[in-house]
Amino acid sequence: MEFTHASSEQHYAGLVRAGEDALVCLDFDGVLAPIVEDPAAAHVHPDAAEVLLALAEEVRAVAVVTGRPARQALALGGLEELGAAMEARGRTLHLRGQYGNEQWSSDTGRVVSPRPPAGLTAFSAELPDVLAAADAREAFVEDKGLAVGVHTRRLPDPAGALEALREPVAALAARHDLVVEPGRHVLEVRAHGADKGAAVRELVAMTGASAVLFAGDDLGDLAAFEEVARLRSGGAEGLLVASVSDAADAVTALTDRADVVVDGPAGVLALLRELTRDTAGARL
Incomplete structure (x- = not known):
């Protein structure tokens, strides 16, 4: 793993030390699923379920935070099946759709959604x-x-x-x-008022996590990056991960801030495998 800033390795080490107090938040498109021309064809990486299931046993919670409608992400990501597997191991998978406007968790299995904005x-x-x-x-x-x-x-x-x-x-x-x-x-x-930063803030408060990893790939993830930076300034541990599938499409507002820059969904999963191994090792 290559770190981008002098402090990035320390942030990763802090996340590993936090272990079961850590929250891992992941965007869907460009992070778990490749960017494709047809949004309805963006299925998650075939290794995602295995990697996230192993990770869930080492951290407090795993969440998908996406601009997609929650039901669409559930279907394309196979998240209901993954959530059921996590529940069988005493863990819960969280999903925040439409920038946090929609909420789903594997322990309830229900999508909670507000009314569409009036305009x-x-x-x-x-x-x-x-x-x-x-x-x-x-x-x-x-x-x-x-x-x-x-x-x-x-x-x-x-x-x-x-x-x-x-x-x-x-x-x-x-x-x-x-x-x-x-x-x-x-x-x-x-509508006004919903963004991924607010979604991360709500998930931290709900889970009681003391450390957060957020992985994103586009401008819509910038608010989540800023929220993790705010949490770090308050003493929490945090790691910022930028996923880049195509260098020509890289979002510098994210890559400049990121502690780690990885190569698309495969790179994200490789990082999460390493985090799983390191966190498990730190408990021994």
Whole structure:
């Protein structure tokens, strides 16, 4: 494992020492599953279940924190089956979907979700005109129930289309009291008040963890990175992991802050295997 900052190895050692008091939070896309053109085809890495099940026995809790709808992540990730296997070993798997707006845990098996934001229907109705004006009619619009994602990955010039849409989509969202979360070739429009930092904060409070690892790959994970940094400034242990599948798509706002930069989902799982071994060894 290569550390990026002078203090990063110390942060990793602190996480290992915390052991059963540690919380491991993982994004879904780009961290557990590869980035693909069709979001409905993003299945988790085939080794993920085995690695997470072993990890769960060494830490306080494992959580998936994603912008995806919770039910979609459950289905694509096989998380219900993984959660059942964790429950059989006295552990619980947590899922926070749509940036924490939706909650699921393997001990209850129920998705708890709020009502969609009031302005989302009107936003969706007006969005086609905005896409047409920006010459981006073929952008893929993903209805997430509590949010709308505007994806430009399938367009001839994804980066150019995203830049052309950034201001008009933000203006339309603001008119309907919504916010825009930019990501890799996507603009996600949702209600105020939910982000991955708040989700991490809630999970820490719920589990009583004294150490946190967060692994992410995109701008939507920046709030979680900032929350872990805040926890560290208060005396908690924390490790920040950036997953990069394509150097051309690397999000420098994450990689510059990360303690460890890994090569996509396979790299994330390799790191978690090492963490499992080191944590188990520290208890002996």
